[in-house]
Amino acid sequence: MGNTKREWIPLYNFLDRTKLTAHLAEMAARGWLLTSITPWSWRYRRTEPRKLKFAVTFFAGAGRFSPAPAPGLETFRDYCAQAGWQLAASLDQVQVFYNEDEHAIPLETDSALELANIHKSIGGPLRKSYLALLLLSLFQVGFSLWQLVRDPVDNIGSSSSLLAAGAYLPLTVLILWGLFSYRRWLRKARATAETGAPLPDLPSAKWLSILVMVWSALLVLASFASVSRSAGMVLLLVGMLVFFTLAGFLTDLIRKYLQRLRCPAWGNFLVMIAVILVLTAAALAGLMALVMDNAGTDWFADHPAAETYTYQGMTWSVYDDPIPLRIEDLAEVDYDRWSTEARVDTSFLGSHGEYRQDARLGEGQWPELRYDIVTVKAPFLYDLCKQDFIDWVERDNDQIPPEYREEYRPVDPSPWGAEEVLQVSIGNEAVNQYLLCWSDRLAEVHLPWDWDLTVEQMAVIGEKLAAD
Incomplete structure (x- = not known):
């Protein structure tokens, strides 16, 4: 067995801190210490089994596009280290620490300040991102329904039109769940902060997330099935999936490079938009060239001619x-x-x-x-x-x-x-x-x-x- 391992797509909400830190402590007790986290996986390295106490906190200045390291972040980590809290891993605003003293003083002792930091670090940005995604999802669903009502004859049997609407429905449900659950948690957290008690957790929506992933996989399979009669369309769909994967990987590399160059957050964001537009234009140009080169053939035909x-x-x-x-x-x-x-x-x-x-x-x-x-x-x-x-x-x-x-x-x-x-x-x-x-x-x-x-x-x- 190797000295590193990954957990792919861990379905923990970072505000579900009791369960999350308990999971990390259990992994450490089995000899696996968290070393890095990404949106898609958590990486561990092999160590001696230890009883560790974990904590999750947030640093508002360490945004997705902010210069790295964010001003004041290293100082914050040094203060934590002096109190015995060592950095295990971080992802943007999320900071995960561990302490060898199971009875160590918590990183956050003032519930009101902690709540204000959480809302500033992830609550506000999360709500804005979710609202933008919700508008996009509702637009796509509404546009598909409008097409069905406007041109029902051509769309009543169209799998692609129905897939377009179905693709965003689970995402819309997940976004709405996230917005409403955060709003409900925020209301409870404010009431708790007034008493000085520890803030409540925001439970992870594991089953809903699994449902969305299963639905997404089924949509991909349905998309392949809808074009299965055309070899060219199948290869084109595979090419699109590869393109989106490579484009996401490339833009993430550029984002991190600009963060290290300490590019302002707004500049980093605009560069990302420009890169996405350039990649999209290049992909469309390549697609048009491919279609024109195969004009008059059955390569992209879903209904090949007999002769x-x-x-x-x-x-x-x-x-x-x-x-x-x-x-x-x-x-x-x-x-x-x-x-x-x-x-x-x-x-x-x-x-x-x-x-x-x-x-x-x-x-x-x-x-x-x-x-x-x-x-x-x-x-x-x-x-x-x-x-x-x-x-x-x-x-x-x-x-x-x-x-x-x-x-x-x-x-x-x-x-x-x-x-x-x-x-x-x-x-x-x-x-x-x-x-x-x-x-x-x-x-x-x-x-x-x-x-x-x-x-x-x-x-x-x-x-x-x-x-x-």
């Missing part, structure tokens, strides 16, 4: 996907080199499928077929999806004369076997675009403009599009 062909110097894709409704179901055609494409996205809210059937270019004039099918699992989204189809048709009506305006108008649904059917009209002329409505399904169909639909064709369309 390709060339027409007038351009490459065109041919698909061979099964689709519920085909041109052959509606008319006799002497052609069999169709491209049939189906793009279906599914989520727990519903699904959205886009389907099309086309002839190959340069092989004659053949009819084309396009339709969308939306299946709604969350009933509150049904009317939103229906209105989304209608709004898209009527989106430009306020900019054109009445005789050219497009709108959906109801027609007899009985031939179609649907509960409701709407047909697009341009002015007073009906065209072959229909919206078929069932209790949990919507289907918008674009048929050849010159077809004069028969009752039999309507029945076939309704039957095929209503089937699961």
Whole structure:
């Protein structure tokens, strides 16, 4: 066994000092003395097993971006050493000391001064950071929900949109828990400080933190699953994770270097912002170059073509996907080199499928077929999806004369076997675009403009599009 060891992601709150110091004392009794702490791990070195008393205190001037060592910090540590308290490790404002005398006088003896120091050192900065993160999280969740309400047809089956909202929900809960628990602790601590008694601990939210980590891991796995059909997208996602890791490591190195140069905190912070912007711009430039170099290939396609062909110097894709409704179901055609494409996205809210059937270019004039099918699992989204189809048709009506305006108008649904059917009209002329409505399904169909639909064709369309 080596002479050092790490504890990865120790879920102790630094204000949960009784449990934290008891844990460190237990490690020391087993022969492991704390030597350094980071946001991700605690490092120990092997020593002779000893009974030590640990204490956690805070130094307000030692901020995340402040010059290091902070003015007065070394003097503070010297005073502690004279009282028998040796520095074990530190992380920004957090200072962890140990004493070989189990009955040593505590580092903090005035509860009121101790509370003021805690609030100045970590309470105030923590609250500001949490509020900033909370605003970011609420913005992301709200933006995702706004996208769902604004464009429900395209987002109802979009795993990426739902992942974007789900990614921030646990973080929002953790932030709110942190803010409310600190506020509750602060109220208790103020009441305790008035009596002169030792300050209470702020319990660690271990299980909530574990839940957030598990949720984050599941989101990463879900992100990989959502792009698993594209090798390029999988590698791109891996590259993003590596980029964020390296960017975080690099910015942390620069931050520490600037601290040693005694750069002012505001200057250090601005440099970090500049570095992040430069790295982001470089990553976006690299991404654009990668996409452009692979344009026209299936490297980033989540739906690779069955084959390709060339027409007038351009490459065109041919698909061979099964689709519920085909041109052959509606008319006799002497052609069999169709491209049939189906793009279906599914989520727990519903699904959205886009389907099309086309002839190959340069092989004659053949009819084309396009339709969308939306299946709604969350009933509150049904009317939103229906209105989304209608709004898209009527989106430009306020900019054109009445005789050219497009709108959906109801027609007899009985031939179609649907509960409701709407047909697009341009002015007073009906065209072959229909919206078929069932209790949990919507289907918008674009048929050849010159077809004069028969009752039999309507029945076939309704039957095929209503089937699961």
